[in-house]
Amino acid sequence: MEYEIKPGANLYRANLEKAYLYGADLKGADLRGANLYRANLQGADLRGANLYGADLKGAYLKGANLKEAKLSGADLYRANLEKAYLYRANLKIADLKGADLKGADLYRANLEGADLYRANLEGAYLKGANFEGADLRGANLKGADLDDILQDAFMKLKEKKH
Incomplete structure (x- = not known):
């Protein structure tokens, strides 16, 4: 059976x-709260979509x-x-453990308190992203743009000293 899903659709808690x-x-x-477990959303247009609390475990969002x-x-x-485009996306307290964000654009994304344990951020664009309180243990940051993140961390350390 095929269904047509239109922009702005109400799929609250949909399976x-x-x-x-x-x-x-x-x-x-x-x-x-939608269940998108292992869903194939490759190339999907989710601009401005509300996925608060959604289950996207193992989803394919390349x-x-x-x-x-x-x-x-x-x-x-x-x-x-x-290679997902996450410009200004709100990923606050999201579970991104083991997620593959290789080459993703996270410009000005909010990852405050997010769990990125063992996530792959190789070559990701992270300029202006907020990683305050995020868990980056074991994350692959090879080739990722870390300038803003390191500058923010340095400024916070400097503020704590004074």
Whole structure:
């Protein structure tokens, strides 16, 4: 059975486990608490979508557009976000353990308190991203743009000394 999902769709708590949503237009969709376990969202347009508390464990989001998406509290354990566009996305307290963010654009993304344990951030663009309180233990940061993050950390250390 096929269904048409339109931009801005109300998919609150929808069960989309293992759904094939390749290139789907989900702009502004309400996906709060949705089950997207192992869903294929490669190249999907999720700009401004609300994925608060959604289950995206093992989801395939390679090249997806998540500009300004709300992913606070989302479970992205071992999700593939390679080359995903996460400009100004809210990933506050998101579970990104073991996630693949290779080459992802996280410009000005909020990752405050996010769990990035053993995440792959190789070559990721992290300028202006907020990593305050984030767990980056074991994360691969090879070739990632860390200038702003290191500068912020240095400024905080400097403030603590005074």
